[in-house]
Amino acid sequence: MSKKKKISSSIDSCRAAQIIALFCGMKITSVQLVSLLVVLLVGCAQPADKQEESGEASSSEIDAAGEKLTVAAAANLRFVLAELEIDFEKNNATDLEIIFASSGKLTSQIINGAPFDVFLSANMKFPLKLVKEKMTTGKPIVYALGTLIMWSTKDLDLSKGLSCLLDDDIEKIAIASDKNAPYGSAALEALKSAQVYSKIESKLVYGESVSQVNQYVKSESVDVGLTNKSVIIGMTQDNGIWHDVDTALYTQIDQGIVITNHGEEHRGVDCQTFLNYLFSPSAQEIFAKYGYLAP
Amino acid sequence: MDWSPVLITFKLALITTLALFVVGVPLAYWLSYGRFKMKPAVEALVTMPLVLPPSVLGFYLLVAFGPKYFLGNFLNEYLNINLLFTFEGLIVASMIYSLPFMVQPIQSALENLPKSLKESATLFGKSNFTTLIKVLLPNIKASVLTSLVLTFTHTVGEFGVVLMIGGSIPGETKLASIAIYEEVEAMNYGAAHTYSFILFAISFTILLLVYSLNKKAIKVI
Numbered sequence: 001m002s003k004k005k006k007i008s009s010s011i012d013s014c015r016a017a018q019i020i021a022l023f024c025g026m027k028i029t030s031v032q033l034v035s036l037l038v039v040l041l042v043g044c045a046q047p048a049d050k051q052e053e054s055g056e057a058s059s060s061e062i063d064a065a066g067e068k069l070t071v072a073a074a075a076n077l078r079f080v081l082a083e084l085e086i087d088f089e090k091n092n093a094t095d096l097e098i099i100f101a102s103s104g105k106l107t108s109q110i111i112n113g114a115p116f117d118v119f120l121s122a123n124m125k126f127p128l129k130l131v132k133e134k135m136t137t138g139k140p141i142v143y144a145l146g147t148l149i150m151w152s153t154k155d156l157d158l159s160k161g162l163s164c165l166l167d168d169d170i171e172k173i174a175i176a177s178d179k180n181a182p183y184g185s186a187a188l189e190a191l192k193s194a195q196v197y198s199k200i201e202s203k204l205v206y207g208e209s210v211s212q213v214n215q216y217v218k219s220e221s222v223d224v225g226l227t228n229k230s231v232i233i234g235m236t237q238d239n240g241i242w243h244d245v246d247t248a249l250y251t252q253i254d255q256g257i258v259i260t261n262h263g264e265e266h267r268g269v270d271c272q273t274f275l276n277y278l279f280s281p282s283a284q285e286i287f288a289k290y291g292y293l294a295p
Numbered sequence: 296m297d298w299s300p301v302l303i304t305f306k307l308a309l310i311t312t313l314a315l316f317v318v319g320v321p322l323a324y325w326l327s328y329g330r331f332k333m334k335p336a337v338e339a340l341v342t343m344p345l346v347l348p349p350s351v352l353g354f355y356l357l358v359a360f361g362p363k364y365f366l367g368n369f370l371n372e373y374l375n376i377n378l379l380f381t382f383e384g385l386i387v388a389s390m391i392y393s394l395p396f397m398v399q400p401i402q403s404a405l406e407n408l409p410k411s412l413k414e415s416a417t418l419f420g421k422s423n424f425t426t427l428i429k430v431l432l433p434n435i436k437a438s439v440l441t442s443l444v445l446t447f448t449h450t451v452g453e454f455g456v457v458l459m460i461g462g463s464i465p466g467e468t469k470l471a472s473i474a475i476y477e478e479v480e481a482m483n484y485g486a487a488h489t490y491s492f493i494l495f496a497i498s499f500t501i502l503l504l505v506y507s508l509n510k511k512a513i514k515v516i
Contacts, residue, residue: 105480172380177463179481205380205462216462221361221379 068097069263069270070115072106074122074255075176075209076146076183076227079234080290081120087286088277094270102209104180110135110260117263118271120255122146122228123182127258137264143278145293146253147229148186151217153240156224161246162194165224170203174216174225177206182253183213187226190249229291254295296486299466300474301493303382307470308450311389312397315446318390319397324427326398327405328413345395349455356388356460380462385470388460389450396445404438405431440509444502451498 073081078100085096099106099116107126110116111133119136120143121127127140150158150165158164165173175191176184184206191197207213210227217225217240232239257278263271277283284294326338344352360367360378370376378384408431416426432439454472461468463477471494478487 102480108480108482111482171377174462177477179477205464207462208458219357219361220363221357 067267068095069267069274070117071096071098071120071274072110072114072116072118073098073100073120074103074106075100075181075211076122076230077120078211079230080287080292082234083286083290084278084283087282088274092273092277094267094273096274100211102176102180103182105209115262116260117267118257118259118274120257121182122253122255123185124254124256125182127256130258130260134261136258136260138259140256140258141275142254142295143257144255144287144295146183146186146255147247147291147293148183148190148226148245148250148253149229149232149242149291150224150245151214151227151232151240151242152224153217153220153238154223156241158224158241158243161243162190162196162249165191165196165200165203170223172205172222172224173200173203174205174207174213174222176210176213176227177208181207181209182255183210183226183228186250186253187245189251190226190245193249194246233290255292296489297465297474300469300471300490301497303467303469304451304471304494305497307382307385307389307453308447310386311393311450312443312447314386315390315393315397316443319394319442319446320401320427320432323398323401323405324431327402341398342395344392349392349453350459352388352392353456353459356384356391356456360384360460379460380464380468382467384460385457385468388456389453392453392456393446393449396449397442400438400442400445401435404435408434437509440505444505448498448502451494 071081081098085098089095101109103121103123103126106114106116106119107121107129110119110130119127119130121140124140124142127136130136131139150162152158156164156169164170175187178184178188188197191200205216205222207216207225210231213225213227214231214235216222217227218235226245229242229244232242257275259268259271259275288294322341326334326341357379358364360370362368362371367378370378376383378387412430412434413426416430417423421429452472453470454476457468457470457473458476461470461473463469463473471490475487475490475494478484478490
């Protein structure tokens with residue numbers, strides 16, 4: 001846009017903004033609006049500079065194969081995938097683009113057409129749902145078994161397992177919402193099996209995914225959180241205290257991976273390469289390091 | 296069908312509106328008639344919740360009310376008040392979130408009143424408070440109504456802040472907006488439709504009633 005056009009369109013939007021502001025009962029003088037515009041223009045100038053700076057980096061990121069492989073990953077994989085990504089990209093030309101959210105949310109996004117190539121869920125139920133909705137080509141395979149722990153950044157004694165949640169010292173307990181997060185369902189199941197659920201139900205706080213649970217624990221907004229084990233290995237500084245939840249109390253967390261139709265259509269070979277990589281010894285070693293069990 | 300999300304949404308909106316009215320009117324009065332150096336700064340602060348994305352507000356409230364830092368720690372230890380994951384915390388958060396909607400229309404209207412109105416009341420020996428209640432506010436009824444309605448409906452639509460500091464506790468902090476979001480995510484579209492329609496219908500009826508009763512209302516929505 002030429003300078004003249006830019007200025008005249010700015011003046012028009014200036015007038016429009018004043019009228020809207022007047023409607024909302026706010027009085028803004030022209031001087032104040034001009035200063036507002038200056039702030040906005042300065043703000044708009046910055047991203048352009050940043051783009052130029054990172055221009056070189058991003059062009060080198062675009063590999064020979066073209067775009068990145070889009071991986072939709074369950075929230076609990078945040079830490080382990082960071083290391084897996086580095087290891088994978090060392091030996092492969094393909095780069096990964098990873099999106100983290102609760103498994104349920106990702107499932108409904110894929111069903112509604114989200115362009116993800118591979119889906120790493122925290123259970124088998126959601127990938128099987130994708131198979132039912134005909135959004136995948138192959139069958140889901142279990143790539144790792146998840147483990148549930150109690151985690152706290154406060155000075156508490158968790159050695160007695162879930163029964164210490166009955167303690168009056170523990171006022172708030174965070175778990176993931178069982179609707180969309182498999183770790184939430186597992187946590188709920190464990191609490192019910194341990195027969196503490198009815199007594200601690202009023203202390204429960206529900207996070208959108210294990211990420212939000214972790215955040216609540218880290219910020220000490222809650223006393224204890226039931227989350228995935230990888231968080232204590234992933235967060236290396238001052239990671240509080242933790243205790244395994246007895247595996248007998250919850251159904252084994254089978255984490256399943258599936259290639260979507262979108263992935264098969266656009267990057268079929270790369271998806272398969274990534275899938276095969278996850279079962280390689282080096283990948284399984286990284287999973288074990290972060291507290292996952294072999295499938 | 297669990298109706299508690301809808302009930303607590305309207306309960307929150309009602310309490311927030313009333314509480315904000317008590318806090319907002321004096322603030323608007325001070326901003327419109329006060330002459331002090333820091334006035335633009337205060338006005339900017341009042342407008343901030345309008346400008347900032349709700350996630351920023353939610354984040355700062357999480358930090359402020361959390362036990363790690365001064366304010367949260369003080370409230371928790373000495374006054375036994377917990378503002379995270381509680382209904383009371385949501386009331387405080389909503390009051391901050393909807394503050395500009397209560398203050399700005401009233402402030403603007405007070406500024407636009409003829410000076411003679413306030414001055415003649417003072418000449419008759421009436422206190423500032425009496426003048427406010429009996430002379431000024433009745434003359435800006437339309438703006439007061441706008442403020443109340445905007446605050447109420449804005450609180451009904453609150454989502455980002457609640458998502459961050461609410462904790463989605465059924466019957467306490469799981470508002471209709473959160474419930475709808477969770478049902479959509481879990482693909483229970485039937486439940487999502489029901490909640491959404493109820494919210495829409497009740498909000499629309501309230502607004503319809505309010506606007507038809509007040510013929511001089513400024514239609515800003």
